[in-house]
Amino acid sequence: MEAVLVQGAPTSYRCHQGALFELKTIIEKEGWGKGLLVHGQQSWRVAEPFINPLQLKLVKVRYQGECSRAEVERITELARREQVDYILGVGGGKVIDLAKASANHLKQPFLIVPTLASNCAAWTPLSVFYDQNGTFTDYQVFNRNAFMVAIEPELILDSPSSYLRAGIGDTIAKWYEADVLARQLEDKGIAIEISLHAAKLCRDVLLMQGAEALNDQQHRRVSPAFLRVIETIIMAGGMVGGFGDRYGRIAGAHSIHNGLTALSETHRHLHGNKVAYGILVQLVLEDRLDEVNTLLPYYRQLKLPTSLKELGVTSQLDQAYQLVAQAATKPGESIHLIKPTSSAEVASAMEQLTNWLDNQVKK
Numbered sequence: 001m002e003a004v005l006v007q008g009a010p011t012s013y014r015c016h017q018g019a020l021f022e023l024k025t026i027i028e029k030e031g032w033g034k035g036l037l038v039h040g041q042q043s044w045r046v047a048e049p050f051i052n053p054l055q056l057k058l059v060k061v062r063y064q065g066e067c068s069r070a071e072v073e074r075i076t077e078l079a080r081r082e083q084v085d086y087i088l089g090v091g092g093g094k095v096i097d098l099a100k101a102s103a104n105h106l107k108q109p110f111l112i113v114p115t116l117a118s119n120c121a122a123w124t125p126l127s128v129f130y131d132q133n134g135t136f137t138d139y140q141v142f143n144r145n146a147f148m149v150a151i152e153p154e155l156i157l158d159s160p161s162s163y164l165r166a167g168i169g170d171t172i173a174k175w176y177e178a179d180v181l182a183r184q185l186e187d188k189g190i191a192i193e194i195s196l197h198a199a200k201l202c203r204d205v206l207l208m209q210g211a212e213a214l215n216d217q218q219h220r221r222v223s224p225a226f227l228r229v230i231e232t233i234i235m236a237g238g239m240v241g242g243f244g245d246r247y248g249r250i251a252g253a254h255s256i257h258n259g260l261t262a263l264s265e266t267h268r269h270l271h272g273n274k275v276a277y278g279i280l281v282q283l284v285l286e287d288r289l290d291e292v293n294t295l296l297p298y299y300r301q302l303k304l305p306t307s308l309k310e311l312g313v314t315s316q317l318d319q320a321y322q323l324v325a326q327a328a329t330k331p332g333e334s335i336h337l338i339k340p341t342s343s344a345e346v347a348s349a350m351e352q353l354t355n356w357l358d359n360q361v362k363k
Contacts, residue, residue, distance in 0.1 A: 004191050004245035007125050007145055009238075010112075015151035015231055017222075023111060023150040024054045030109075030147075032085040033057055038075060038099045040091040043115040046158045047090050051113070059084060066130045067094040067101070068137075075102045084108070086147070092116040092163065093271065097127035100142060109147040117156050117230035118163040118272055119170045122149045123238020126249075134267050136258040138332075145242075149234070153222045156230050161217050166272030167233040168210045169304045173275045174240045175203035176282060177251035180338050185247070195244025198236045205232045207298045214302070246337070252282030255335035259328030259346070263320055265312035269305070276304040277311060284349040285341065289356060296360070306357055308350070317354065321347040 014022050027035070037058040039047065044062070051058075059082045064071055075098060079087065087110040089099025096112055100121075103110035114122040126141040156164075178199040182192055205228060213229035216222075240248040256278030260266045266274060276299070283292050296306065305311050313320050325346035328335055335341050 004189065004243075004247065006191050006243055006245070008242040010123065010146040010149045012148040013150075013235070014148070015153065015227070015235075017153060019150040019152050020050055020054060020113065023113065023148055024056060026148055027056065027086070027111070030086075032109075034059065034082065034084045035086045035088045035111075036061060036075070036079045036082060036084040036102075037088045037090060038063060038095055038102065039089075040095050040115075043091040043095070043159075047113065047115050047155060050152055050155055051090060056088075058088065063091070063095050063098050065094075066132055066134060067097040067127060068130055068132055070132070071098060072101045072105060076105045079106055079108070086111060088113070090115060093119045093121040093128075094130075096121040097129075100125070100146070101127040101129075101140070104142040104144070109144075111148045111150070112146045113150050113152070113155070114234060115155055116159045116163040116167070117233045118159075118167040118270065120234055120237030120241075122146065122151075122234050124241055126241075130261075134261060136261045151230070151234065153227060153230070157217060157220060157222055157226070161214055162270060164214055164217055164229070164233075165302060165304065166270035166276075168206045168214075168229070168272070168302060169276030169279075170272030171202045171233045171237040172206050173253040173279050174237055174248075175199040176279050177253055177334075178240050178244055178248045180282070180286065181247045181251050182244070191243045191245075192247055195240050195242075195248035198239040198243065199248065201236050202232055202240065205229065205236070210298075211301050250334040251338050252285060252335045252341075253278035255328040255333045256281045256324065256346070258333065259324035259326070260311065262323050262327040263311075263313055269311050273305050274311065277306065277308075280306060280353055281346070281349050282335075282338075284353050284356075285338075285345065292353070292356070293360075307354060318351075321350045324350065 034057045037060045087103040089096045090113045112122040125145045128139045209225045212225040216226045257274040260274045325343040329343045
């Protein structure tokens, strides 16, 4: 049986109206005085009315657009100078990853208030790093989870629906990446079985209720479907890697995402949208066009991208295939966890997907 490191959950998790006041209670119980609040710009406009009433002693720092090693150094230096007791990350995935990486560097506790349901960053003990141009560089898994994740549904409700859609795309990938990795094991063990159950839940809930949740968000309804979808993205999505370790984190779809960052045209598109496209490329590499066909109606309903054109790449497709494929198959990329994969194979899969989809439209 394969040994895995289980980092299943934050120390404490709340998702309901008033969850942030429980965050305040926990900070007070732990005796923490001053915290460093890492936040974004647009998300802070929405979050400020929820955070200010807590009357926490906070030093605020706005992140500068990317989760980079240099940005972590800047934030940790400020935290040392201010002699804070904890890190509080309030924002989307890059803000959260900065908070986690900075807290890890300082060996301090961190608490997370997500303002988006665009990924499982709030739950997972890892950070994804980019350079200052927005190109993926690497990711790092830490030894500790968040001390608390507090989700205020009304706060998520105020986020742009494009982020919820991207979160759905990113989280559907949990099943396809965990499934292909776990298939390599004869005896999966209970932890990986839990990971796979969570991954299948991600796919099934989001395909069945994702469109309803998006509609409810647009109509400003904190509905059962909306709550179920945001918790699936953040909690169930986080559990896949938390219990599955390397068999529940990333495989082909995320490598394709990383490769897409080599194309400047894709930088304005959200992480989860690029991962959603990556699922389809991974399935072609697995010779599973039947599953691509199964997903297409849901992709169209959810308005997830199925082609490079829908990600802003409209010319010189052959060159784009090569650039993405080369970046997606660099040494150490997660696509090789499925099997050693060449750039030529990835470029061919992307071209095959384009041609197959074009034929579907003609039919």
